Amino acid sequence: MNIKKIVVAYDGSTQSKKALDWAIAMGSADTEIIAVTVVRPPEFSPMVSEVDEFYADAERFYQPMLEKVRIYGKSNNKEIKTLILHGHPAESIVHFAYEQKADLIITGTRGLGGFKSLVIGSVAQKVVSYSKIPVLVVKE
Numbered sequence: 437m438n439i440k441k442i443v444v445a446y447d448g449s450t451q452s453k454k455a456l457d458w459a460i461a462m463g464s465a466d467t468e469i470i471a472v473t474v475v476r477p478p479e480f481s482p483m484v485s486e487v488d489e490f491y492a493d494a495e496r497f498y499q500p501m502l503e504k505v506r507i508y509g510k511s512n513n514k515e516i517k518t519l520i521l522h523g524h525p526a527e528s529i530v531h532f533a534y535e536q537k538a539d540l541i542i543t544g545t546r547g548l549g550g551f552k553s554l555v556i557g558s559v560a561q562k563v564v565s566y567s568k569i570p571v572l573v574v575k576e
């Protein structure tokens with residue numbers, strides 16, 4: 437089977453870096469890898485201008501992280517595309533992967549937050565539940 441496109445759910449955690457490594461390892465030379473970071477909408481009820489500001493702040497925060505991802509790709513002879521989406525992480529990742537007609541989604545088991553006693557984080561769990569395309573959940 438030819439894996440042409442892989443979507444990696446990337447939140448900057450160690451596990452999501454492992455997910456990137458798997459994408460690099462699994463693809464062939466012409467496999468497209470897209471690392472996606474989802475910024476959740478603010479939980480308070482802000483004014484529209486505040487929402488814009490919130491996402492602009494998030495953009496400033498995440499761009500350097502994603503720049504590192506692109507550089508990491510180059511050092512492995514891979515072009516990794518990066519993208520920031522706004523919304524709920526699991527839904528956004530699955531929706532984007534469908535839109536892109538991706539062959540595979542890769543996530544880590546755990547991410548940046550949550551209760552470390554849980555085996556699998558809520559985002560990874562939801563991606564597995566919602567997705568109709570194969571999902572690889574990378575263990576630590």
Ligand SMILES: Nc1ncnc2c1ncn2[C@@H]1O[C@H](COP(=O)(O)OP(=O)(O)OP(=O)(O)O)[C@@H](O)[C@H]1O
Nearest residue numbers: 445446474543544546547548549550557558559560
């Ligand atoms: N905002 C996000 N954008 C992109 N990918 C994400 C995001 N959040 C999580 N992921 C992906 O999901 C994997 C598992 O993280 P998850 O968020 O499910 O666990 P957690 O942070 O430990 O717990 P929780 O978020 O449920 O409190 C991460 O390694 C990453 O691949």
Ligand SMILES: [Mg+2]
Nearest residue numbers: 547548549557
């Ligand atoms: Mg999380």
